[in-house]
Amino acid sequence: MKRIHLLPFDVNTVTHCYPYISFPYSIIHDNMDLNFEKWQCGKYINCYFKESSQAHKFIISVHDNWSTDKKILKNQVISFSKETFKAFQYNIPLIIKKALLSGAYPYIECSQKYIISNNNDESEESFIHCLINGYDDIRKVYYVNFINPDNELESCEVEYERFETALFNNSKRGIHINLWKYNPEAEIVLDLNEIKNDLEDYFYSKNSKPQYNKDRSFGLQAIADLKSYFLTEAQKRNLLDIKYLRGFLEHKIFMAERMKYLCSENIIDSDILSHVINVHSLAEKIYKLGIEYNETLETDKVDELLHLIDDTVNIEKSYISIVINNINEKLKYKPII
Amino acid sequence: MRKIVILPFDDKPITVMYHNIAFPMGIIQGNAKTDLIPWLCGKYINCYFDPKSPQNKFNICISDNWTIIDKIIFKQSIAIDRELFSDLHFDILTLLRKMLSYGHYVHGNCNEEFIPGKYSYQKAYFPHDFLLIGYNDISKCFSSVGYLNDGYFQRYEIPYENMLNSMITMKRERFEFNFRTYNQDAEYSINLELIKEGLTDYIKSENTLKQYQGDKSYGLESLKTLSEFFIQQAEQNKRIDNRYTRGLMEHKYFMRLRIDYLLQNGYINDESYLGLTQEVYNISERIHMLGLKINMTGNISPIHKIHEYITIMNSIENEYLPKVLRELENHINCKSEAVV
Numbered sequence: 001m002k003r004i005h006l007l008p009f010d011v012n013t014v015t016h017c018y019p020y021i022s023f024p025y026s027i028i029h030d031n032m033d034l035n036f037e038k039w040q041c042g043k044y045i046n047c048y049f050k051e052s053s054q055a056h057k058f059i060i061s062v063h064d065n066w067s068t069d070k071k072i073l074k075n076q077v078i079s080f081s082k083e084t085f086k087a088f089q090y091n092i093p094l095i096i097k098k099a100l101l102s103g104a105y106p107y108i109e110c111s112q113k114y115i116i117s118n119n120n121d122e123s124e125e126s127f128i129h130c131l132i133n134g135y136d137d138i139r140k141v142y143y144v145n146f147i148n149p150d151n152e153l154e155s156c157e158v159e160y161e162r163f164e165t166a167l168f169n170n171s172k173r174g175i176h177i178n179l180w181k182y183n184p185e186a187e188i189v190l191d192l193n194e195i196k197n198d199l200e201d202y203f204y205s206k207n208s209k210p211q212y213n214k215d216r217s218f219g220l221q222a223i224a225d226l227k228s229y230f231l232t233e234a235q236k237r238n239l240l241d242i243k244y245l246r247g248f249l250e251h252k253i254f255m256a257e258r259m260k261y262l263c264s265e266n267i268i269d270s271d272i273l274s275h276v277i278n279v280h281s282l283a284e285k286i287y288k289l290g291i292e293y294n295e296t297l298e299t300d301k302v303d304e305l306l307h308l309i310d311d312t313v314n315i316e317k318s319y320i321s322i323v324i325n326n327i328n329e330k331l332k333y334k335p336i337i
Numbered sequence: 338m339r340k341i342v343i344l345p346f347d348d349k350p351i352t353v354m355y356h357n358i359a360f361p362m363g364i365i366q367g368n369a370k371t372d373l374i375p376w377l378c379g380k381y382i383n384c385y386f387d388p389k390s391p392q393n394k395f396n397i398c399i400s401d402n403w404t405i406i407d408k409i410i411f412k413q414s415i416a417i418d419r420e421l422f423s424d425l426h427f428d429i430l431t432l433l434r435k436m437l438s439y440g441h442y443v444h445g446n447c448n449e450e451f452i453p454g455k456y457s458y459q460k461a462y463f464p465h466d467f468l469l470i471g472y473n474d475i476s477k478c479f480s481s482v483g484y485l486n487d488g489y490f491q492r493y494e495i496p497y498e499n500m501l502n503s504m505i506t507m508k509r510e511r512f513e514f515n516f517r518t519y520n521q522d523a524e525y526s527i528n529l530e531l532i533k534e535g536l537t538d539y540i541k542s543e544n545t546l547k548q549y550q551g552d553k554s555y556g557l558e559s560l561k562t563l564s565e566f567f568i569q570q571a572e573q574n575k576r577i578d579n580r581y582t583r584g585l586m587e588h589k590y591f592m593r594l595r596i597d598y599l600l601q602n603g604y605i606n607d608e609s610y611l612g613l614t615q616e617v618y619n620i621s622e623r624i625h626m627l628g629l630k631i632n633m634t635g636n637i638s639p640i641h642k643i644h645e646y647i648t649i650m651n652s653i654e655n656e657y658l659p660k661v662l663r664e665l666e667n668h669i670n671c672k673s674e675a676v677v
Contacts, residue, residue, distance in 0.1 A: 076417040076511065081518075084413060087439060098424045174413065179421075214547055 005100050006134035006143060014254070015044075016153040017247040018056065019107075019129040019146070024066045024073055026145075026153070027105060027131075027182055032072075035188035039072070041261040042191060044254040045198035046207060047247075049222035049229070052215055058226050058244040060251040062201075062209055062218070072186040076104060076179035082168055085175060092167065093160045095177065096142065097135050104179035106132045114166035115146060115158060124170045131180075151242045192267070195258075196327045203320045220313060223248075227309045234293065234302035245290035252276075252283035252312065259323070268326040275319040279312045286312075338438050343471035343480055345519075346442075346492070352381065352591075353490040354397060354584035356483055360468045361403045361410055361517070363482060364442060368519040376407075376525035378595045382535030384588055385549060386559035386566070395563050395581040397588040399549050409523040413441065416513040429504055429512065430497055433479070434472045441516035443469040447503035454485040454493050464507060469495075529604065529669050532595065536662045540655070557651050560585070564647040571631065571640035582628035582643075589614075589621040589650075596661065605664040613657045620646045 008030035016022045021044075029036060046062045067073045078095060085092065096106050112121060112128040134143035141157040148154045158166075167175050201207055205221035217225045226248065230240055256276040262268045286308050293301035347366030350359040351373075358381075365373065384397045404410050415432075417425075433443050449455040449463040457463035470492075471480035478494040485493060495503075504512065538545055542558030554562045563585070567577060593614040599605045624646050627639040 076421065077414055078417060079412075079414045080516075081411075081413055084436075084439065084441075084516075088435060095425060098421060102418070102421045102424065104421070173411070179417065181418075210551060 001097065001137070002101065003137045004135070005097070007100060007103065007105060009105070009131070009133040009145060011145065011153060011155050013153055015060075015250045016147055016151060017243045017250060018059070018061075019131070020066065021059075021061045021064065022147060022153055023105075023107060023129075023131045023145070024064075024180065027180060028067065028072060031182040031184070032188070037257070037261050038190050039188050040254065041258045042195050042198075044251060045195065045258070046201045046209075046219055047222050047251055048207070048216040048218050049225040050216045051225070051229075055241075055243075057229065057241070058222065058247050060247050060254070062198075062207060062211070065211075066180060070186060071183055072188075074181045074183050076181065077177070078179070079174060079176040081174045082172075092164055092175075093135075093140075096132060097137070099177075099179045100132065100135060102181070104181040107178040107180055108132070108167065109172075109176065110163070110166035111170045112166075114162050114169075115144060115156070116148060116154075117156065121149075127170070127172075151246050190265070192327050192331055195262075196324055196331065199320055199324050199327070203317075203324065220316070223309065223313055227306055230290075230302060230309075231306060234299055237297060239294045240290045240302075242290070242294070245287050248309075249283045249287040252280045255316075256280040262323070262327075267330050268323050272319050272323060272326075275315050279315050282308050282312050282315075338435060338474075340474040341472070342434075342437050344437065344440060344442055346470045346482060348482065348490075348492050350490070351377070352397070352584075352587045353484075354580055354587055355393065356466050356468070357403075358398045358401065359490060360442075360444065360466075360482070361401070363468075364517065364519055365404065365409060365523075368521070369523070369525065371525055373525050374594060374598050375527035377591065378598050379528045379531035379535065381588060381591045382532065382595070383538045383544060383556055384559055384584075385544065385553045385555050386562040387549075387551075387553045388562070388566075389552060394566065394578075395559070395584055397584045397591075399544060399546060399555075403517065407523070409520055411518045411520060413516040413518070414514065416511055418511045422512050427512075429501055433469060433500070433514070434474070436514075436516045437469060437472055441518050443514060444517055445514040446507065447500070448506045449503065451499045451503035451506065452481075452495055453499060456486045458486070462506070462508070469500075472497075527598075527602075529665065532599075533662065533665055533669060536658060536665070540658050540662060557655060560647055560651055564644045567628075567643055568640055571637040574637070577628040577631050577640075577643075579625070579628050579632065582625040585647075586618075586621040586625045589618040592654075593618045599661070599665065604668050605661055607660065607664065610657055610661055613653055617650050617653050620650045624650075 010026040010029040013022055013026040013029065015025050028039065032039060043064070044060045047058065047060045048062055049058050051057065066075065068075050080090070099106050107129065109127050109129050111124050112126040113124065115128055115130060128146050131145045132142045133145060135141065140160045142160065142163055143155065144158045144163070145153060145155045197208055202219035205217065205219040207218045226244060233240055256279070259268065259272050259276040263270050263273055286305050289301045289305040289308070293305065345367035346363045348363070350362040350366060352362055353359045380401070381397045383399045384395070385399060386395050388394065403412065405412055436443055445467060446464050447467050449457040449465050450459065450461060452458055467481055467483060469479045469481050472478070473480070477497045479497065479500050480492060481495050482490070482492050484490050534545065539556035542554065542556040544550065544555045553559070563581060570577060596610050596614040600608060600611060624643050627643050631637055631639055
């Protein structure tokens with residue numbers, strides 16, 4: 001068995017608001033060659049807001065499922081109770097290393113305090129999702145990636161033994177190891193029909209996908225609800241959740257990348273680009289204002305932030321319908337590229 | 338590891354319409370020490386018809402998920418590529434036996450071409466779900482339950498070698514097993530809100546649960562669709578799927594059980610419901626018999642009788658179930674007012 005093994009993983013990823021969006025994106029980004037922009041063009045179009053969710057209110061991915069549906073990542077699972085792992089004497093380092101050697105990335109939830117070095121939360125019951133992309137059998141460490149409490153993608157080395165403690169020293173009954181394997185054979189197509197449908201869903205605030213249909217608002221309405229949420233939080237003098245600020249920015253980054261790609265393929269008019277670049281830069285300002293508000297609690301920052309969100313919505317309302325029309329025109333001739 | 342292990346399983350599960358409902362019920366009935374009826378009152382209320390499903394169009398079980406949500410059965414699982422499976426030195430027979438020896442029922446899919454007693458045995462590749470409830474290292478057989486070629490749900494044995502062949506000939510790139518464990522602390526109390534929600538959905542022909550959304554018909558409407566489907570099948574000289582007629586009968590059995598329990602315990606009061614629910618159950622029995630008769634004789638003329646019976650059944654339920662629901666809602670409201 002190889003002493004040191006490392007699988008490709010992009011640590012400078014665009015998206016790091018949630019592990020289940022960030023990790024597959026990073027794996028795909030570093031494994032896929034020529035087709036990455038084409039793949040990305042069809043992703044993260046619609047979004048939703050779920051008031052009742054405690055920590056995942058605003059999500060920029062509807063029906064993604066780690067891209068397993070498109071067979072870009074293949075999922076394998078080993079999910080046993082802790083008693084089974086112990087009784088059967090299953091060797092967790094061996095499972096992780098063999099999985100990595102087979103090309104699969106282990107994705108595991110464990111106690112946070114053993115993973116984050118400058119951790120303030122000493123509870124065994126605070127959990128973190130980790131993606132392992134390699135190991136060093138000489139120094140007995142895994143290469144572990146996670147989203148830290150500041151909502152940044154962080155990579156670190158964790159000793160085998162410490163990682164095992166993080167898995168076992170908590171009240172969870174079982175240990176659930178997902179193994180995500182990149183599939184180089186996956187067919188990457190630019191499905192204009194699907195992109196058009198997703199853009200329509202976003203524009204008309206609906207969701208025509210089978211999942212996530214309850215207790216949520218979608219698309220532009222989700223943005224409006226996110227805005228109301230920011231307002232309410234600010235009125236209560238609460239901090240704004242950085243995940244949602246980041247998610248909003250990422251949504252606009254992906255929209256800009258999408259439009260650039262569609263433009264490069266001569267599917268939409270090049271005039272559109274100035275609008276998306278404008279929205280992108282407004283989203284960056286919104287993000288910064290949110291951070292500044294969290295540092296100062298000055299409500300005028302939130303007033304400006306809310307005003308800028310309105311501006312982004314107005315711009316999107318003005319250009320997305322044109323994009324949909326452009327795609328419709330193309331679809332008359334060539335539905336899939 | 339012990340030489341012989343047989344985990345508790347009731348050979349007569351209360352529902353045998355599909356393996357995936359019968360298996361958890363057999364485990365629960367075989368293990369539970371208390372009365373299941375209060376809990377059963379909240380189960381199998383709504384039903385659906387899915388025209389796109391190739392094999393399981395009609396189902397009386399929505400969002401059951403092997404009772405995991407009710408914390409009755411816990412799940413462990415493994416689903417990994419064959420190559421990694423062997424790299425990790427997992428051995429199928431050892432894994433399955435060891436899991437059983439620790440009290441975990443083994444559930445998965447196998448190729449029935451290698452399972453003695455099955456319709457496809459030594460005939461053709463046929464993937465189907467199985468449940469193992471024990472093993473015997475002396476006779477080198479697993480104990481399993483399910484339908485055999487004679488059409489009865491029963492306990493039977495599978496030699497180790499056959500089991501192994503049925504796994505390795507599966508046309509899948511991975512090995513997948515679920516291990517189900519009965520929770521000895523499971524509770525079987527009544528949940529009036531759940532019954533109310535289920536009945537509301539059933540009467541309104543809706544599904545307000547997250548699962549099983551899509552192009553399906555629900556509740557009373559789904560029975561109408563089922564009836565139309567039966568006619569269509571008969572007109573095309575196709576067999577009546579007796580799993581569906583059995584499922585319909587089981588659905589009415591559970592309704593009778595529910596109404597009876599609600600009446601006996603004072604949650605509802607109008608005793609006339611009992612006669613109506615019995616009448617509906619009797620009709621469902623006749624439908625099942627007619628379905629069997631059509632398949633045995635090939636004479637499709639009783640199909641219109643089935644259609645007529647389902648219409649009568651629906652009209653009875655349409656009449657009395659809203660009243661049951663109102664009474665139940667009143668009871669729930671009175672109780673919550675009393676608490677305030």
